[in-house]
Amino acid sequence: MAEKKSLFKEFSKGIVIENPVLRLVLGTCPTLATTTSVRSALGMGLAASIVLVCSNIVISALRKVIPSKVRIPAYIVVIASFVTIVQMLVKAFTPELDEQLGVFLPLIVVNCIILGRAEAFAGKNPVLASAVDGLGMGIGFTAALFLMGTVREVLGAGSFLGLSIPVLSQNPMLIFILPPGGFFVFGMLMACVNRLAESRGKPRAELRGCDACPMAATCKLHNEPKPEEPQEKEATA
Amino acid sequence: MELTKGLIAILLTAILTQNFVLSKFLGICPFLGVSKKLNTAVGMSAAVIFVMALATAATYPINTFLLEKNGLGYLQTIVFILVIAALVQLVEIILKKYIPALYSALGIYLPLITTNCAVLGVVILNVDNGYGFAQSMFNSVGAGLGFMLAMVMFAGVRERMESCDIPKFMRGLPITLVAASLVSVSFLGFTGIVEHIFG
Numbered sequence: 001m002a003e004k005k006s007l008f009k010e011f012s013k014g015i016v017i018e019n020p021v022l023r024l025v026l027g028t029c030p031t032l033a034t035t036t037s038v039r040s041a042l043g044m045g046l047a048a049s050i051v052l053v054c055s056n057i058v059i060s061a062l063r064k065v066i067p068s069k070v071r072i073p074a075y076i077v078v079i080a081s082f083v084t085i086v087q088m089l090v091k092a093f094t095p096e097l098d099e100q101l102g103v104f105l106p107l108i109v110v111n112c113i114i115l116g117r118a119e120a121f122a123g124k125n126p127v128l129a130s131a132v133d134g135l136g137m138g139i140g141f142t143a144a145l146f147l148m149g150t151v152r153e154v155l156g157a158g159s160f161l162g163l164s165i166p167v168l169s170q171n172p173m174l175i176f177i178l179p180p181g182g183f184f185v186f187g188m189l190m191a192c193v194n195r196l197a198e199s200r201g202k203p204r205a206e207l208r209g210c211d212a213c214p215m216a217a218t219c220k221l222h223n224e225p226k227p228e229e230p231q232e233k234e235a236t237a
Numbered sequence: 238m239e240l241t242k243g244l245i246a247i248l249l250t251a252i253l254t255q256n257f258v259l260s261k262f263l264g265i266c267p268f269l270g271v272s273k274k275l276n277t278a279v280g281m282s283a284a285v286i287f288v289m290a291l292a293t294a295a296t297y298p299i300n301t302f303l304l305e306k307n308g309l310g311y312l313q314t315i316v317f318i319l320v321i322a323a324l325v326q327l328v329e330i331i332l333k334k335y336i337p338a339l340y341s342a343l344g345i346y347l348p349l350i351t352t353n354c355a356v357l358g359v360v361i362l363n364v365d366n367g368y369g370f371a372q373s374m375f376n377s378v379g380a381g382l383g384f385m386l387a388m389v390m391f392a393g394v395r396e397r398m399e400s401c402d403i404p405k406f407m408r409g410l411p412i413t414l415v416a417a418s419l420v421s422v423s424f425l426g427f428t429g430i431v432e433h434i435f436g
């Protein structure tokens with residue numbers, strides 16, 4: 001029973017409390033770039049979720065085999081394989097989605113959320129928990145993209161999922177689907193989320209910059225103050 | 238003449254109208270994360286230009302002579318990310334050993350760049366657009382310069398923002414994003430400029 005409860009906790013934390021986009025501020029590039037319409041936002045969320053769940057499962061199954069020194073390249077290979085599979089599926093079955101997502105489909109490889117979960121969770125936890133964690137994070141990512149996509153499509157194009165909305169579609173505010181609108185909507189969304197978090201006594205989402213980066217552990221900019229870093233770096237080089 | 242014109246048009250497009258950060262949303266993490274101070278912003282973007290040019294020079298022959306010739310185009314993503322990761326490591330080791338001055342200036346940013354979507358992005362875009370070698374190089378350098386321009390401008394904006402009285406709920410990330418939105422609006426002004434000059 002206790003195990004079931006903790007599994008549910010792993011699942012639900014990704015959706016609200018540790019939402020990868022709105023709370024951890026990861027994966028900002030696809031969040032801004034693919035939310036010009038609800039359809040492409042959902043497509044991106046789904047594609048990234050599939051990769052996340054699959055790579056979490058494989059990485060967690062291999063966690064005792066992969067030596068810790070080469071773990072990041074190993075993770076990248078696993079993730080890249082799944083991205084290639086998803087890329088082929090999308091190209092074959094929904095070519096229009098492939099056109100909308102463009103370069104961001106192969107760029108799922110370097111999505112911080114996926115590498116971040118591999119490093120923070122899947123590399124240390126059993127298979128089932130990792131799969132559930134990936135699913136939760138994937139749903140959280142998709143939900144955040146859906147929210148952004150809805151705001152931007154309704155305001156910027158006057159439609160929802162391609163269906164036009166009577167009054168709004170007369171004079172859509174084009175700026176919302178242009179790049180500046182992406183930054184603006186994301187900023188406002190973060191302000192709302194921070195406000196909500198504060199009123200519940202939770203810490204606000206901070207821009208952690210390098211701390212959020214999955215490469216932080218191996219990066220010298222991040223570890224500079226530590227004196228023992230140079231020797232360790234030489235050993236890995 | 239026609240060729241140089243085309244190359245300069247690609248360069249300007251990559252820097253101004255299709256700015257990597259502000260209109261293509263590639264490399265947002267370092268844009269928001271490392272732009273707090275001007276000197277780190279310059280160092281990071283110099284490293285990005287360097288790696289982008291190197292990555293393009295390395296992946297172009299691999300793609301044309303190895304992958305496409307043998308019908309292995311679907312392996313692009315895996316091969317490119319591995320080549321970039323290996324290249325960054327190699328450059329780091331070589332710089333450390335032979336050009337310590339450059340290493341101390343750029344070295345600390347290099348590992349950050351492996352998983353930077355801007356570098357992989359520019360390489361994939363070069364292939365998608367069907368660019369030749371010279372065009373790819375110009376596009377990459379232009380993308381890097383555009384990245385630098387956006388970083389340096391934004392670092393200036395952020396240094397100003399430090400001394401502003403910002404409403405409490407907007408502090409931190411939200412105001413940074415809104416500021417980025419305004420900087421991005423200014424880049425919208427360049428729309429069509431390249432077509433006008435070269436069209």
